[in-house]
Amino acid sequence: xxxxxxxxxxxxxxxxxNPTAQVLELNGHMxxxxxxxxxxxxxxxxxxxxQRINHVFISHLHGDHFxxxxxxxxxxxxxxxxxxxxxxxxxxxxxxxxxxxxxSNSYTGYGLYFHELESKESEVVFEDERVIVRxxxxxxxxxxxxxxxxxxxxxxxxxxxxxxxxxxxRCYYQKIKxxxxxxxxxxxxxxxxxxxxxxxxxxxxxxxxxxYYSEAIVPIIKGVHALYHESxxxxxxxxxxxxxxxxxxxxxxxxxxLAEAEVLILGxxxxxxxxxxxxxxxxxxxxxxxxxxxxxxVIFDL
Amino acid sequence: xxxxxxxxxxxxxxxxxNPTAQVLELNGHMxxxxxxxxxxxxxxxxxxxxQRINHVFISHLHGDHFxxxxxxxxxxxxxxxxxxxxxxxxxxxxxxxxxxxxxSNSYTGYGLYFHELESKESEVVFEDERVIVRxxxxxxxxxxxxxxxxxxxxxxxxxxxxxxxxxxxRCYYQKIKxxxxxxxxxxxxxxxxxxxxxxxxxxxxxxxxxxYYSEAIVPIIKGVHALYHESxxxxxxxxxxxxxxxxxxxxxxxxxxLAEAEVLILGxxxxxxxxxxxxxxxxxxxxxxxxxxxxxxVIFDL
Numbered sequence: 001x002x003x004x005x006x007x008x009x010x011x012x013x014x015x016x017x018n019p020t021a022q023v024l025e026l027n028g029h030m031x032x033x034x035x036x037x038x039x040x041x042x043x044x045x046x047x048x049x050x051q052r053i054n055h056v057f058i059s060h061l062h063g064d065h066f067x068x069x070x071x072x073x074x075x076x077x078x079x080x081x082x083x084x085x086x087x088x089x090x091x092x093x094x095x096x097x098x099x100x101x102x103x104s105n106s107y108t109g110y111g112l113y114f115h116e117l118e119s120k121e122s123e124v125v126f127e128d129e130r131v132i133v134r135x136x137x138x139x140x141x142x143x144x145x146x147x148x149x150x151x152x153x154x155x156x157x158x159x160x161x162x163x164x165x166x167x168x169x170r171c172y173y174q175k176i177k178x179x180x181x182x183x184x185x186x187x188x189x190x191x192x193x194x195x196x197x198x199x200x201x202x203x204x205x206x207x208x209x210x211x212y213y214s215e216a217i218v219p220i221i222k223g224v225h226a227l228y229h230e231s232x233x234x235x236x237x238x239x240x241x242x243x244x245x246x247x248x249x250x251x252x253x254x255x256x257x258l259a260e261a262e263v264l265i266l267g268x269x270x271x272x273x274x275x276x277x278x279x280x281x282x283x284x285x286x287x288x289x290x291x292x293x294x295x296x297x298v299i300f301d302l
Numbered sequence: 303x304x305x306x307x308x309x310x311x312x313x314x315x316x317x318x319x320n321p322t323a324q325v326l327e328l329n330g331h332m333x334x335x336x337x338x339x340x341x342x343x344x345x346x347x348x349x350x351x352x353q354r355i356n357h358v359f360i361s362h363l364h365g366d367h368f369x370x371x372x373x374x375x376x377x378x379x380x381x382x383x384x385x386x387x388x389x390x391x392x393x394x395x396x397x398x399x400x401x402x403x404x405x406s407n408s409y410t411g412y413g414l415y416f417h418e419l420e421s422k423e424s425e426v427v428f429e430d431e432r433v434i435v436r437x438x439x440x441x442x443x444x445x446x447x448x449x450x451x452x453x454x455x456x457x458x459x460x461x462x463x464x465x466x467x468x469x470x471x472r473c474y475y476q477k478i479k480x481x482x483x484x485x486x487x488x489x490x491x492x493x494x495x496x497x498x499x500x501x502x503x504x505x506x507x508x509x510x511x512x513x514y515y516s517e518a519i520v521p522i523i524k525g526v527h528a529l530y531h532e533s534x535x536x537x538x539x540x541x542x543x544x545x546x547x548x549x550x551x552x553x554x555x556x557x558x559x560l561a562e563a564e565v566l567i568l569g570x571x572x573x574x575x576x577x578x579x580x581x582x583x584x585x586x587x588x589x590x591x592x593x594x595x596x597x598x599x600v601i602f603d604l
Contacts, residue, residue, distance in 0.1 A: 012377040067373045070369055071365060095401060142406065
């Protein structure tokens with residue numbers, strides 16, 4: 001599981017700070033999460049093979065989270081993309097994109113599918129044999145979802161030595177990988193756990209931005225491996241959180257603790273702060289796990 | 303008259319090249335012409351006091367000329383802008399911007415006025431006591447206008463020595479500046495030209511991008527001081543111009559020659575070229591005046 005931060009600063013893009021966008025690589029997928037203005041430029045700067053992105057997840061329709069989507073969709077067209085692109089986001093995103101494609105007379109040559117969200121309950125929005133993605137309803141000034149990405153367990157791993165000792169034929173290997181017990185010719189039943197190892201552990205990543213402090217999300221993300229949680233403010237500006245519906249680093253840490261996350265990644269910093277290490281320092285007072293400061297261009301191997 | 307090139311490359315933004323956007327400072331105005339993705343970042347990088355921009359002129363609704371407009375409009379809101387902003391561009395631009403503001407629940411706190419264009423004839427779109435701006439209908443794949451910016455002549459300048467020798471009272475100075483003749487007490491009529499100098503010469507700038515080769519624009523821009531004319535291709539790729547409705551550098555030079563422009567500024571280069579000096583070389587074969595290569599971040603004092 002690899003996370004590339006393309007941008008993690010709040011509000012407007014600047015010379016040195018980019019609005020929210022990140023790329024999650026998980027079990028063979030490359031997911032784009034949010035797409036602030038300049039996302040396609042950041043993808044190029046970070047040398048990401050962005051034609052591999054087939055799924056884009058937009059949290060909400062504030063400009064710093066989606067103004068870069070139309071540019072990326074257009075560039076895919078100019079690059080003669082063929083494969084389908086799926087966009088998940090709040091109701092309205094389809095109208096915004098299609099209006100611009102229509103007025104510029106530039107419909108895409110590839111399949112462009114919108115999955116518009118309206119539910120206030122967590123729901124599965126994407127699933128295949130490798131990964132499952134659910135929404136995390138957040139509490140912000142407009143309708144907003146975070147996303148929980150989980151890899152699925154692969155096959156169990158064969159204990160070849162034990163299997164050969166028992167004289168089990170190769171034709172049963174697939175059944176064993178899938179967890180089945182085996183009955184030998186003499187009637188003995190061999191338990192699956194005695195001839196396999198557990199599959200590689202699953203991985204999970206929760207993206208939670210933008211949001212007011214909300215313990216309602218804890219049951220959804222309980223036990224998540226890595227949690228990206230917005231921390232727009234430090235404690236000295238905590239009084240802004242209610243009106244703006246954002247969080248402090250300490251609040252992000254409190255959610256990480258309640259959710260028993262292993263890793264907390266802080267981001268969506270207000271551009272009023274010049275030193276982001278203070279976010280980590282404040283979060284450490286609350287959360288004992290690993291705490292990482294997101295920053296533009298940083299790659300986390302999780 | 304000062305022109306700052308924020309971006310002058312065709313198609314998609316890249317790490318090192320920006321799509322079309324430029325700032326023209328003329329007779330006290332600061333005009334933004336086109337606004338490709340990343341315009342607000344380029345404004346910051348070039349340290350332009352962009353709150354001074356009150357008028358934005360959009361040539362056409364291809365993404366590389368307007369995808370940065372919504373971000374700029376939103377940023378003006380976040381910066382608590384108070385003064386009106388006027389946007390001139392093809393019909394549809396209002397719907398694009400207002401839809402995004404509505405869905406992000408972020409209407410502007412300042413006056414945002416759209417002047418949508420549909421005419422295929424040149425028309426005056428802005429005029430005050432200092433400047434007049436007209437459209438230049440262009441021939442592109444979608445409805446497109448260039449813009450001609452002209453400063454207006456100021457007052458005539460007094461020849462103080464001659465005026466004092468004639469004993470003309472100060473109360474007539476305003477009348478003289480405005481071109482009036484004076485009748486002396488003895489009935490002699492003093493011609494204005496004998497007691498004034500001509501006002502400072504007017505300045506003019508024509509922005510023509512994107513367009514196929516079109517001599518129809520020549521009468522509109524005849525005698526223009528500085529002409530920015532797109533030159534997407536070199537001669538070796540001239541066969542692309544018809545399908546894409548773009549020009550070569552030589553064609554841009556031919557228009558500059560017919561229009562008797564003093565200065566030709568080349569830009570909107572296809573990103574297939576790594577060396578833009580070749581555009582100037584090819585244009586020089588046709589046009590004898592000054593030829594400038596636009597490039598991102600370059601400032602021309604015209």
